[in-house]
Amino acid sequence: MGSAGEKTEVILMQIIANGGIPPLVLPRSIFSLGKILGAFLRCFPAEFAHQVVVGTLARLPPASLKLLPQLELGKSLATTLPGVGGLAHPLGLAAGFDKSARCFPQLGSLGFALLEVGTITPLPQGGNPKPRIFRLPEQRALINRLGFNNDGLEVISQRIEKGLVREKTSPLGINLGMNKATPLALAMGDYLKGLRKLHLVGDYFVVNISSPNTPLLRSLAKAEFIQELSQEVRAEFGEGLLPRLWIKLDPDLPKKSFQGLIASIAATHFAGVILSNTHKVNAPWAGGISGHPLALASTACLEWAWEVHRGSLAMMASGGVLSGEDVFQKIIRGAAVVQLYTAMVYRGPWVVWELLNELGEALALRGFPTVSEARGSYYLP
Numbered sequence: 001m002g003s004a005g006e007k008t009e010v011i012l013m014q015i016i017a018n019g020g021i022p023p024l025v026l027p028r029s030i031f032s033l034g035k036i037l038g039a040f041l042r043c044f045p046a047e048f049a050h051q052v053v054v055g056t057l058a059r060l061p062p063a064s065l066k067l068l069p070q071l072e073l074g075k076s077l078a079t080t081l082p083g084v085g086g087l088a089h090p091l092g093l094a095a096g097f098d099k100s101a102r103c104f105p106q107l108g109s110l111g112f113a114l115l116e117v118g119t120i121t122p123l124p125q126g127g128n129p130k131p132r133i134f135r136l137p138e139q140r141a142l143i144n145r146l147g148f149n150n151d152g153l154e155v156i157s158q159r160i161e162k163g164l165v166r167e168k169t170s171p172l173g174i175n176l177g178m179n180k181a182t183p184l185a186l187a188m189g190d191y192l193k194g195l196r197k198l199h200l201v202g203d204y205f206v207v208n209i210s211s212p213n214t215p216l217l218r219s220l221a222k223a224e225f226i227q228e229l230s231q232e233v234r235a236e237f238g239e240g241l242l243p244r245l246w247i248k249l250d251p252d253l254p255k256k257s258f259q260g261l262i263a264s265i266a267a268t269h270f271a272g273v274i275l276s277n278t279h280k281v282n283a284p285w286a287g288g289i290s291g292h293p294l295a296l297a298s299t300a301c302l303e304w305a306w307e308v309h310r311g312s313l314a315m316m317a318s319g320g321v322l323s324g325e326d327v328f329q330k331i332i333r334g335a336a337v338v339q340l341y342t343a344m345v346y347r348g349p350w351v352v353w354e355l356l357n358e359l360g361e362a363l364a365l366r367g368f369p370t371v372s373e374a375r376g377s378y379y380l381p
Contacts, residue, residue: 118175124152295320324358
């Protein structure tokens, strides 16, 4: 007999793959099924539910998830990301959902224009003790203190290569971190190990110096580290990798320190910044909070950054995105891509399609024919 988790995965696979609902005829039924599955999963502890979803997706052929008619997006929602190129729309998957790259091709089939796996560390690690993910449903939020749990660089690199060979996926970002046991003085080496192993298979890369759940990690968020990273990458990989390398920052930095980092990142010719990681909290549980309570802080980070670079540095937004209006607010503050995570927990597997429809309505309401015309408009006189 298999475990309860394995049995649940089998049931979910049967529901998704063999539900008997003609998707092109009854799309509303597909949306309803997604809501039912989401409500069902929220009856279980948060990390268990997440493991079930990832395990189920990993076993499904990606084509089986294309249950909805393709939206006729045209060019109105198209965006461009430095180092990646054109995207059909601005919604991407944030790091943390598929930490060990187990199901990224399947996630691409759920409509994401951009996927980000990780955070990946050189050595596998189990992360912090459980329980370590907590739902706050009344706030539409999550608190996590996972601690970079992942299968490690060797296993994940092989998994990514196999996935890319088998399936055509959305552009793939790879989020890199340091092992918990690595001395801070050697942290640079952990990031370089990840880049050496994966620089040929990722479309872009993220240096994560912003998680609140790895001791001392956030102390790397200094101009000196940014400058040293730029020098090391240039020395080993030449100029070609920097335009594909992003820095992810946290929302808890003082404004002066934050803007100093933005100036350093812009001056050293990285691709851009991801704003932001989770906000560190100590109650009701210690960890990093995402979802609605993060919205204002992460949006403020976009504004603070714009004050420095004035549109010269690309930005991806992450944090507090639960509706198409939230997406719109990030875009007008300069985001080229808006990443999702917590929205999947509370709005279900078809969240991309729902948010794109809502984004289209938000653009039309303000008189913007395209996403590109809306981007950065918050700062216009």
